[in-house]
Amino acid sequence: MYLGPIAITIQDLGKKFNTEWIFRGMSGTFEPGNIYAITGPNGGGKSTLLQVLWGQVPPSHGTLIYKAGTTVVPHDDVYKYLSIATPYMDLIEEFTLEEQVKFHFNLKKARDGLKQSEMIERMYLGNARSKYISNFSSGMRQRVKLALAFYTESSIVFLDEPSTNLDSKAFEWYQSELSRLPAQCLVFIASNQSSEYPSNAQKIDIMSYK
Numbered sequence: 766m767y768l769g770p771i772a773i774t775i776q777d778l779g780k781k782f783n784t785e786w787i788f789r790g791m792s793g794t795f796e797p798g799n800i801y802a803i804t805g806p807n808g809g810g811k812s813t814l815l816q817v818l819w820g821q822v823p824p825s826h827g828t829l830i831y832k833a834g835t836t837v838v839p840h841d842d843v844y845k846y847l848s849i850a851t852p853y854m855d856l857i858e859e860f861t862l863e864e865q866v867k868f869h870f871n872l873k874k875a876r877d878g879l880k881q882s883e884m885i886e887r888m889y890l891g892n893a894r895s896k897y898i899s900n901f902s903s904g905m906r907q908r909v910k911l912a913l914a915f916y917t918e919s920s921i922v923f924l925d926e927p928s929t930n931l932d933s934k935a936f937e938w939y940q941s942e943l944s945r946l947p948a949q950c951l952v953f954i955a956s957n958q959s960s961e962y963p964s965n966a967q968k969i970d971i972m973s974y975k
Contacts, residue, residue: 770797770949771833771846771920773818778827779974780810780817787813788974789826797920798948802962803955805971811955812851814971815923818953819847833920848873850914851925856906858899862890865898865909874918876947888912889938903930908938915942921951928961936960 772794779789787810795801795818803811816822818829820843831838838846857865866881875884885894888908898906907930914922924943928936943963946952954962 769833769920771831771838771951772796773921773951774830774832775818776828776830778817778824778829780813780822781825786825786975788971791827791974795951795953797951800952800954800963800966802966802968803953803971804957804968806957809971811957811971812925815851815925815953815955819849819921819923820844846920847923848914848917848919848921849923849925850907850910850927851923852907852910852929853925854910856898856901856909858897860898861895862898862901862909863894866913869913869917876916876918879916884912884916887916887942889935904932904935907931908935911939911942915946919950921953922946923953923955924961925955926961927954927956928958 774794776792778791780787781789803814805811813822817824820829820840829840831840831843857868860868862885863881866884870881875881879887885891890905890908893901893905898909901909911924911927914924927939931939943952954966956962
């Protein structure tokens with residue numbers, strides 16, 4: 766069941782590996798309807814923060830609370846309301862593009878009732894619908910990952926270094942699709958390039974939490 770907008774509240778959140786703190790002392794509420802840009806240098810911990818926020822990596826300290834209105838969303842259920850695109854996320858090499866899209870949306874609901882054929886055309890990969898993912902370029906793969914995140918009905922969207930491997934035309938497509946996300950979405954973009962997030966994004970410098 767789609768719960769609608771979801772907020773994330775964090776209290777004294779921190780993550781360390783061995784004795785090294787990746788980030789710590791982070792508190793606040795990420796409200797739906799906002800875009801948050803997680804900024805900082807490569808290797809600074811941006812991806813780790815996203816992984817903690819979406820529930821893949823447990824924090825070393827502090828708490829996360831997910832709430833849809835006044836309803837607390839159990840941590841084990843949060844994945845149902847997320848969509849994620851990262852350069853290190855795998856697609857299924859043995860699938861064609863059509864098969865990959867069908868597989869994904871057998872598990873997830875499409876946003877705005879989009880048909881799978883419409884999605885493929887909208888990502889400008891109609892001529893590659895029967896091509897195997899194993900034969901896709903790195904830029905085509907990234908476009909597919911982003912499209913699956915954009916077109917999934919989700920309350921929270923996580924984008925990690927979204928323009929990785931995109932050419933200028935694909936980057937314009939990314940910016941256009943980002944702007945089309947529903948206004949009530951909570952969006953996180955981890956990036957060290959200001960062109961990857963809109964000027965009104967709220968910036969969080971990971972280096973401020975070392």
